[in-house]
Amino acid sequence: MDKNRSQKYKARIDQALATPKLQQALHQFGDAYLLSREKAFIGHDFEALRSQIAEMKDDVREQLDHYLDEFCRNATAAGATIYHAATAEEANDYIASLAVAKGAKLAVKSKSMASEETHLNVALEKAGIQALETDLGEWIIQLAGQRPSHMVMPAIHMFKEEVAELFSKETGRQEPAEIQHLVEVARQQLRQGYLDADIGITGANIAVAETGGIALVTNEGNARLTSTLPKTHVVLVGIDKLVPTLEDAARIVQILPKNATGQLLTSYVTWIRGAVPCGETSKDLHIVLLDNGRRKLAASPDCRDALRCIKCGACANVCPVYQTVGGHVFGHIYIGAIGIILTAFYNGLDQAAELVRACIGCRACVAVCPSKIDLESIILSLREQVGDEEGIGLGKSLVFRKVMRNRKLFHSLIRAASILQKPVSRGERTIRHLPLFFSSLTEWRTLPTVAEKALRDQFDDLAQPLENPRYKVAFYGGCANDFIYPELGVDLVTVMNKLNVLVRYPKEQNCCGVPALYSGDKETAVAMAKQNIDALLKDDPDFVLTTCPTCTMALQRDFVEHLADDPAWAERAKRLAAITVDAAGFIVNQLQGADAFKELPGSEKVTYHDSCHLKRGAGVWREPRALIEAAGDELIEMAHADRCCGFGGSYSFTSHPDISKNILNDKIKDIEKSNADCVAMDCPGCLMQIRGGLEKQNLPTRALHTIELLAQKLRR
Amino acid sequence: MDFTIPFSTAAEAVGAEVIRCKNREQAIAYLLDQLKGSVLCPDFASGKRIGLVEKLLQAGVKPICSDFRMQAASAAAGITGANFGIANTGTIVLESSDEATRLASTLPEQHFILLDPAKIVSDGIAAVPHLRDLHQRDARNYIAYITGPSRTADIERVLTIGVHGPKRLHILLVSGISSDFMEN
Numbered sequence: 010m011d012k013n014r015s016q017k018y019k020a021r022i023d024q025a026l027a028t029p030k031l032q033q034a035l036h037q038f039g040d041a042y043l044l045s046r047e048k049a050f051i052g053h054d055f056e057a058l059r060s061q062i063a064e065m066k067d068d069v070r071e072q073l074d075h076y077l078d079e080f081c082r083n084a085t086a087a088g089a090t091i092y093h094a095a096t097a098e099e100a101n102d103y104i105a106s107l108a109v110a111k112g113a114k115l116a117v118k119s120k121s122m123a124s125e126e127t128h129l130n131v132a133l134e135k136a137g138i139q140a141l142e143t144d145l146g147e148w149i150i151q152l153a154g155q156r157p158s159h160m161v162m163p164a165i166h167m168f169k170e171e172v173a174e175l176f177s178k179e180t181g182r183q184e185p186a187e188i189q190h191l192v193e194v195a196r197q198q199l200r201q202g203y204l205d206a207d208i209g210i211t212g213a214n215i216a217v218a219e220t221g222g223i224a225l226v227t228n229e230g231n232a233r234l235t236s237t238l239p240k241t242h243v244v245l246v247g248i249d250k251l252v253p254t255l256e257d258a259a260r261i262v263q264i265l266p267k268n269a270t271g272q273l274l275t276s277y278v279t280w281i282r283g284a285v286p287c288g289e290t291s292k293d294l295h296i297v298l299l300d301n302g303r304r305k306l307a308a309s310p311d312c313r314d315a316l317r318c319i320k321c322g323a324c325a326n327v328c329p330v331y332q333t334v335g336g337h338v339f340g341h342i343y344i345g346a347i348g349i350i351l352t353a354f355y356n357g358l359d360q361a362a363e364l365v366r367a368c369i370g371c372r373a374c375v376a377v378c379p380s381k382i383d384l385e386s387i388i389l390s391l392r393e394q395v396g397d398e399e400g401i402g403l404g405k406s407l408v409f410r411k412v413m414r415n416r417k418l419f420h421s422l423i424r425a426a427s428i429l430q431k432p433v434s435r436g437e438r439t440i441r442h443l444p445l446f447f448s449s450l451t452e453w454r455t456l457p458t459v460a461e462k463a464l465r466d467q468f469d470d471l472a473q474p475l476e477n478p479r480y481k482v483a484f485y486g487g488c489a490n491d492f493i494y495p496e497l498g499v500d501l502v503t504v505m506n507k508l509n510v511l512v513r514y515p516k517e518q519n520c521c522g523v524p525a526l527y528s529g530d531k532e533t534a535v536a537m538a539k540q541n542i543d544a545l546l547k548d549d550p551d552f553v554l555t556t557c558p559t560c561t562m563a564l565q566r567d568f569v570e571h572l573a574d575d576p577a578w579a580e581r582a583k584r585l586a587a588i589t590v591d592a593a594g595f596i597v598n599q600l601q602g603a604d605a606f607k608e609l610p611g612s613e614k615v616t617y618h619d620s621c622h623l624k625r626g627a628g629v630w631r632e633p634r635a636l637i638e639a640a641g642d643e644l645i646e647m648a649h650a651d652r653c654c655g656f657g658g659s660y661s662f663t664s665h666p667d668i669s670k671n672i673l674n675d676k677i678k679d680i681e682k683s684n685a686d687c688v689a690m691d692c693p694g695c696l697m698q699i700r701g702g703l704e705k706q707n708l709p710t711r712a713l714h715t716i717e718l719l720a721q722k723l724r725r
Numbered sequence: 726m727d728f729t730i731p732f733s734t735a736a737e738a739v740g741a742e743v744i745r746c747k748n749r750e751q752a753i754a755y756l757l758d759q760l761k762g763s764v765l766c767p768d769f770a771s772g773k774r775i776g777l778v779e780k781l782l783q784a785g786v787k788p789i790c791s792d793f794r795m796q797a798a799s800a801a802a803g804i805t806g807a808n809f810g811i812a813n814t815g816t817i818v819l820e821s822s823d824e825a826t827r828l829a830s831t832l833p834e835q836h837f838i839l840l841d842p843a844k845i846v847s848d849g850i851a852a853v854p855h856l857r858d859l860h861q862r863d864a865r866n867y868i869a870y871i872t873g874p875s876r877t878a879d880i881e882r883v884l885t886i887g888v889h890g891p892k893r894l895h896i897l898l899v900s901g902i903s904s905d906f907m908e909n
Contacts, residue, residue: 277871
């Protein structure tokens with residue numbers, strides 16, 4: 010790992026975290042965005058729309074050269090000049106040479122992320138041509154000498170006072186910090202630019218093979234002026250923007266503004282084909298088709314779905330990490346989840362090495378992506394690549410390869426830890442303070458101790474007096490259940506026995522491998538998948554139950570993917586996936602058993618926290634709510650119920666504890682505002698995080714796993 | 726199907742001013758009432774059909790009908806027709822390969838559009854066949870979808886109207902001025 014790079018990255022995080030105004034702005038935007046987005050999609054089937062986009066984009070990737078040929082043929086026939094740029098340098102050189110050849114002094118630009126990607130402005134300045142950004146946000150950051158912190162709203166990180174200061178310098182007057190006024194200043198200042206410019210440079214949201222034309226999706230009207238007034242129009246467009254037909258283009262136009270900003274449609278969609286009239290002559294239209302890593306991305310089976318991206322920026326809008334640190338930390342040129350991936354291919358894996366670890370894995374982006382890209386999985390595979398190339402750190406590597414793969418050693422060490430922790434735990438179940446350099450870990454949350462007796466060491470003593478059980482299930486506890494919250498395992502037995510289900514605990518089960526996988530060590534994850542498949546299928550259970558959704562995802566999805574090409578394991582992995590189900594889902598869907606908890610004594614106000622991997626991974630979120638209500642509690646929805654709590658496993662311990670702390674504080678505030686007596690959830694990781702945060706802030710709200718909540722009622 | 730109401734509702738929701746004119750005279754009266762300063766008046770079929778330029782001249786307004794490049798930057802308004810409308814987003818589709826049409830609809834602070842309400846389709850997907858027809862008729866195209874006035878939210882995400890394009894967009898719905906989606 011590159012220490013210098015890591016230090017710079019950490020400094021950027023610290024700086025962002027020290028700007029609460031930024032966080033406030035991004036949180037407010039995130040909230041407003043969700044509301045307007047929901048409204049914009051009323052009457053539309055988002056799932057159907059995004060499936061269509063994904064399918065169409067995949068077709069283009071598979072037949073890229075075919076559609077490119079068609080596009081170029083039609084564009085050329087309409088009088089455009091095409092240039093194929095393999096790299097950013099080639100694109101810049103072409104455009105700068107063209108400008109020089111035309112004796113150009115000034116180029117006006119409308120917003121183009123592709124030109125940010127190639128650093129076109131720098132190349133133009135070097136060639137002696139002034140590049141003037143005309144999109145308001147782009148102009149602001151150009152004046153500030155910065156780069157965009159959001160793909161759709163480049164200056165989202167700036168405030169009107171800063172803008173007023175920048176504009177005042179430009180006009181030589183004192184411009185008041187009033188937004189309407191500042192917008193008018195931009196209108197007046199930039200107007201002459203369009204009239205004076207020799208060249209207009211735009212990007213393109215879509216390139217249509219059928220027509221050889223492009224489409225620009227904009228709000229301000231600057232792209233219309235940029236593409237109308239100067240005699241020369243240069244379009245810089247990534248080859249990923251290609252679509253086959255006008256219908257396909259219309260579908261992108263339909264979904265893009267809704268998903269980007271919650272607008273039904275932008276003010277302008279401009280369809281331009283060929284050398285249209287310009288003054289007394291025709292426009293000189295040049296279309297620069299940019300590869301710069303896109304073909305490499307298309308050739309990567311693990312990552313290529315990222316080419317479906319239509320650049321709406323939604324993955325940033327909903328990202329708790331982005332909302333905490335902004336796009337100057339969580340991104341390079343392209344920002345947010347998609348930015349991490351594109352950076353790796355367009356700018357090099359080295360530029361993305363820190364960013365691939367900054368994703369907390371909550372899958373909020375996956376749920377809103379209009380092209381159905383599994384951003385989290387792609388980021389994970391990149392993390393694995395970084396792990397392979399740079400190593401994952403000696404400590405982690407040792408733990409994963411030498412310890413965790415050896416289950417007996419791993420479990421003996423955890424047992425030893427339960428004894429070693431005594432000086433700090435003082436026999437309590439939580440640690441409120443840790444000494445020395447560990448102290449920062451317990452500054453903002455208490456941590457649970459390793460239980461004195463693991464679930465596996467007490468399971469056989471649990472009486473299960475069932476004469477004729479309806480099902481025999483194997484319980485997959487996962488590390489947290491087994492060693493930290495063994496009582497949750499006991500509670501599961503209580504609840505299942507009430508429903509006439511017998512629970513077994515296969516002792517050879519090991520960690521699900523997700524910590525290794527998320528740290529970039531896939532080899533260990535695969536080895537552990539095999540151990541678990543053996544252990545869990547051994548007694549041919551009717552179902553395998555989980556109480557941790559991250560484990561659920563591992564058993565239902567990851568194991569199958571890891572072993573798909575291994576004939577000795579593929580079928581068994583599928584079999585395990587088919588019978589794995591989370592406890593709450595099992596009770597409601599398989600057993601139709603919610604009624605068993607009716608008329609139990611006691612009722613309190615309960616709010617529910619959706620764990621990321623349960624809702625957006627396993628698709629379970631109605632079921633626990635149904636159980637809480639069946640059990641007679643009053644369910645109160647908190648705001649942002651399905652927003653990540655900031656746990657993310659090692660994310661909160663080693664890789665990004667400061668970001669984790671901030672995300673947790675957001676969650677605690679939402680829980681407090683709900684006025685609930687208890688917050689329920691279905692994940693031991695969330696439980697550790699939220700319970701720890703509530704305890705540290707001395708708040709009375711109880712944090713419970715839904716299964717604990719039910720078991721406590723049964724025992725009353 | 727009559728899409729006048731959904732079209733008007735959607736267009737007004739994004740800040741366009743929709744005027745449902747009973748007849749041509751009412752449309753002219755509205756224009757005369759609103760027009761202040763010089764007005765760009767490119768050649769367009771529905772305008773010709775209602776004798777737009779003559780009527781403006783009669784009323785003492787001198788429309789700019791040539792030399793658009795020189796005059797556009799200082800003009801107060803532009804008047805154009807519309808090829809058709811899209812109901813669910815309140816969008817005007819304007820084939821503006823003719824540069825005068827483009828200048829009239831981009832540079833001035835006010836843009837007046839004459840649309841025959843018979844030429845409105847339901848949504849963006851239903852617009853595609855007409856979009857294709859325009860592409861098949863002309864070898865080169867500059868086709869604008871215009872939905873409300875120019876807007877930005879680039880400073881503190883506050884919606885602000887009129888950044889580079891028109892600050893006001895007036896859509897005059899006038900029946901019987903055009904039935905052809907290929908003209909404006």
